[in-house]
Amino acid sequence: xxxxxxxxxxxxxxxxxxxxxxxxxxxxxxxxxxxxxxxxxxxxxxxxxxxxxxxxxxxxxxxxxxxxxxxxxxxxxxxxxxxxxxxxxxxxxxxxxxxxxxxxxxxxxxxxxxxxxxxxxxxxxxxxxxxxxxxxxxxxxxxxxxxxxxxxxxxxxxxxxxxxxxxxxxxxxxxxxxxxxxxxxxxxxxxxxxxxxxxxxxxxxxxxxxxxxxxxxxxxxxxxxxxxxxxxxxxxxxxxxxxxxxxxxxxxxxxxxxxxxxxxxxxxxxxxxxxxxxxxxxxxxxxxxxxxxxxxxxxxxxxxxxxxxxxxx
Amino acid sequence: xxxxxxxxxxxxxxxxxxxxxxxxxxxxxxxxxxxxxxxxxxxxxxxxxxxxxxxxxxxxxxxxxxxxxxxxxxxxxxxxxxxxxxxxxxxxxxxxxxxxxxxxxxxxxxxxxxxxxxxxxxxxxxxxxxxxxxxxxxxxxxxxxxxxxxxxxxxxxxxxxxxxxxxxxxxxxxxxxxxxxxxxxxxxxxxxxxxxxxxxxxxxxxxxxxxxxxxxxxxxxxxxxxxxxxxxxxxxxxxxxxxxxxxxxxxxxxxxxxxxxxxxxxxxxxxxxxxxxxxxxxxxxxxxxxxxxxxxxxxxxxxxxxxxxxxxxxxxxxxxxxxxxxxxxxxxxxxxxxxxxxxxxxxxxxxxxxxxxxxxxxxxxxxxxxxxxxxxxxxxxxxxxxxxxxxxxxxxxxxxxxxxxxxxxxxxxxxxxxxxxxxxxxxxxxxxxxxxxxx
Numbered sequence: 119x120x121x122x123x124x125x126x127x128x129x130x131x132x133x134x135x136x137x138x139x140x141x142x143x144x145x146x147x148x149x150x151x152x153x154x155x156x157x158x159x160x161x162x163x164x165x166x167x168x169x170x171x172x173x174x175x176x177x178x179x180x181x182x183x184x185x186x187x188x189x190x191x192x193x194x195x196x197x198x199x200x201x202x203x204x205x206x207x208x209x210x211x212x213x214x215x216x217x218x219x220x221x222x223x224x225x226x227x228x229x230x231x232x233x234x235x236x237x238x239x240x241x242x243x244x245x246x247x248x249x250x251x252x253x254x255x256x257x258x259x260x261x262x263x264x265x266x267x268x269x270x271x272x273x274x275x276x277x278x279x280x281x282x283x284x285x286x287x288x289x290x291x292x293x294x295x296x297x298x299x300x301x302x303x304x305x306x307x308x309x310x311x312x313x314x315x316x317x318x319x320x321x322x323x324x325x326x327x328x329x330x331x332x333x334x335x336x337x338x339x340x341x342x343x344x345x346x347x348x349x350x351x352x353x354x355x356x357x358x359x360x361x362x363x364x365x366x367x368x369x370x371x372x373x374x375x376x377x378x379x380x381x382x383x384x385x386x387x388x389x390x391x392x393x394x395x396x397x398x399x400x401x402x403x404x405x406x407x408x409x410x411x412x413x414x415x416x417x418x419x420x421x422x423x424x425x426x427x428x429x430x431x
Numbered sequence: 432x433x434x435x436x437x438x439x440x441x442x443x444x445x446x447x448x449x450x451x452x453x454x455x456x457x458x459x460x461x462x463x464x465x466x467x468x469x470x471x472x473x474x475x476x477x478x479x480x481x482x483x484x485x486x487x488x489x490x491x492x493x494x495x496x497x498x499x500x501x502x503x504x505x506x507x508x509x510x511x512x513x514x515x516x517x518x519x520x521x522x523x524x525x526x527x528x529x530x531x532x533x534x535x536x537x538x539x540x541x542x543x544x545x546x547x548x549x550x551x552x553x554x555x556x557x558x559x560x561x562x563x564x565x566x567x568x569x570x571x572x573x574x575x576x577x578x579x580x581x582x583x584x585x586x587x588x589x590x591x592x593x594x595x596x597x598x599x600x601x602x603x604x605x606x607x608x609x610x611x612x613x614x615x616x617x618x619x620x621x622x623x624x625x626x627x628x629x630x631x632x633x634x635x636x637x638x639x640x641x642x643x644x645x646x647x648x649x650x651x652x653x654x655x656x657x658x659x660x661x662x663x664x665x666x667x668x669x670x671x672x673x674x675x676x677x678x679x680x681x682x683x684x685x686x687x688x689x690x691x692x693x694x695x696x697x698x699x700x701x702x703x704x705x706x707x708x709x710x711x712x713x714x715x716x717x718x719x720x721x722x723x724x725x726x727x728x729x730x731x732x733x734x735x736x737x738x739x740x741x742x743x744x745x746x747x748x749x750x751x752x753x754x755x756x757x758x759x760x761x762x763x764x765x766x767x768x769x770x771x772x773x774x775x776x777x778x779x780x781x782x783x784x785x786x787x788x789x790x791x792x793x794x795x796x797x798x799x800x801x802x803x804x805x806x807x808x809x810x811x812x813x814x815x816x817x818x819x820x821x822x823x824x825x826x827x828x829x830x831x832x833x834x835x836x837x838x839x840x841x842x843x844x845x846x847x848x849x850x851x852x853x854x855x856x857x858x859x860x861x862x863x864x865x866x867x868x869x870x
Contacts, residue, residue: 176866180506181825182528201836266693290695292844378637379695380844381836396499397829398506399866 224311257373568754
């Protein structure tokens with residue numbers, strides 16, 4: 119923080135300091151920085167510390183009763199609860215498969231869009247449309263598409279496979295529901311990955327390919343030794359964004375399946391919301407949130423280090 | 432000068448009159464769920480506005496969000512609602528957490544007697560602790576989970592003959608849960624008027640209370656109890672009794688054999704849709720919807736019939752309905768109490784029933800003409816004679832969500848056995864009651 123204030127002071131023109139009599143450059147810098155620091159403390163740091171404190175209590179926000187210190191009991195309960203591990207599994211399934219599909223399809227689309235052809239701009243606009251829609255709209259829209267009796271999705275599958283359209287339920291079946299939410303998220307967010315990949319592809323200087331051509335490198339070799347390494351930092355950034363977003367996925371899945379059937383698609387964010395704001399186990403939910411925070415923070419830190427290494431190469 | 436004095440005196444009188452009216456007339460907000468009876472209450476309340484000079488505003492929230500929205504409002508000490516028609520299960524939390532005003536003194540002062548209301552509704556909607564004469568609400572809307580069916584199909588000679596041939600029995604309103612399933616199986620995927628029809632629409636909703644309200648219809652009919660002895664919180668042997676296991680297995684089979692495709696998350700609205708679109712022969716829903724169903728020009732009238740939840744080991748129905756409470760955070764409590772006083776009058780209760788609300792007042796229910804007043808009135812009386820409710824504890828939401836999860840896991844997601852589901856439910860509830868200091 120001191121460094122921040124000093125660098126701000128260095129950036130303050132001498133004329134400004136002269137105008138404010140009796141205040142040192144350092145004090146002026148602090149006056150400018152203080153609101154931001156205060157906001158940061160109030161909005162981020164204080165709630166975090168408060169949540170950590172609550173996680174060791176049996177506090178319930180809807181009850182007027184004495185709050186007891188329960189030590190690590192909330193953490194122990196969460197980590198030994200088989201139902202919580204099932205929600206973690208559901209989240210991991212959703213996270214891994216959405217990222218795999220979005221990266222593969224997103225990169226392929228970017229690769230194709232990067233070619234010059236007629237209607238390129240129009241096609242790009244059409245492809246990015248789903249990510250411009252509200253998750254509430256997408257959730258409701260796909261609920262109708264997945265309806266086994268009248269849903270278009272079932273009829274399309276039926277057209278290609280010959281199975282009876284009302285013989286399977288995408289959001290009502292334990293086996294299909296986890297894939298149903300993966301399909302919708304992929305449909306909605308692949309364009310985002312595509313745009314980032316497109317930025318990466320367009321940032322590769324043309325002369326590198328020309329040099330490779332002169333060296334008689336095949337297209338395949340150019341792809342693996344030029345395109346992929348140079349797009350990789352962009353791809354990794356897209357994976358980071360989508361990973362963080364999907365770890366806390368809530369709205370789309372709630373609208374599609376409500377976490378069901380049973381608890382098949384109950385992701386950690388849905389489970390956490392139920393604990394915190396439906397059951398009102400505030401202390402327990404705080405411990406749950408801290409565990410999730412540490413998990414995301416830890417994984418993201420490792421990932422960012424890897425990303426930096428790739429960029430340095 | 433004299434003229435000026437007269438004008439000044441007149442102005443003073445007028446001003447004091449305006450001031451008096453302004454001080455008394457309040458804008459009251461009544462909160463409830465958004466459904467048919469709420470519209471009837473808006474109509475009924477016009478009479479109160481005319482009599483009292485108060486203005487009534489209404490905040491109606493769709494059922495799936497009703498509990499979330501209103502409980503958050505109460506927990507945050509919000510002043511949105513002066514009057515709240517809250518679910519029966521909220522009474523414990525409303526009383527213990529100080530959300531509701533205790534009404535005993537008010538009832539005594541105004542001569543409102545709880546003996547004038549059906550005992551089951553007073554017990555369920557008004558008292559906390561249960562059965563104690565501490566009143567936190569006036570019974571506002573009696574309700575229970577009942578059934579309606581395609582009477583035109585049940586009376587169709589061709590269909591009746593086919594049923595006789597298939598089962599050796601007469602097609603009639605089911606007299607037991609097992610007969611209900613038999614009829615449902617008969618109608619499942621049957622071609623009627625060139626369309627594929629299905630057996631029943633039942634509650635399977637996961638998010639709020641749907642599957643619990645549906646499955647308890649079977650559980651109670653098999654004799655399900657929450658505790659081995661009331662008030663002991665001893666659930667082992669009651670919640671997972673042989674009867675409870677059998678009932679749960681029945682509900683799962685009913686879901687698997689006889690519901691239309693895709694009804695994995697169905698509650699009130701989906702049940703009505705399934706019926707009105709001609710998909711199902713029978714459907715479960717709250718009596719509150721029956722006036723609207725009967726009045727429907729396309730699917731009501733002579734084509735629809737109603738029956739009470741069929742018994743199996745005992746006659747029992749799942750309780751719905753609500754009491755009306757004064758919110759303790761309201762700064763218009765006097766006007767809100769005026770509304771309750773007005774609402775408790777026998778003639779207003781009679782009008783309430785006429786408009787489509789379910790009065791719990793004895794003067795309405797015991798009226799000789801009541802049973803004949805609507806085709807479902809007799810069934811309503813039968814149902815209210817055997818209603819059972821979910822836990823009404825302050826931790827009701829936690830208890831309910833645990834049951835929603837265990838039932839949906841077993842019935843819809845097909846995970847584990849009925850016994851495992853009920854044993855896990857006991858574990859969940861035990862943990863909750865331990866946290867509450869009741870075990």
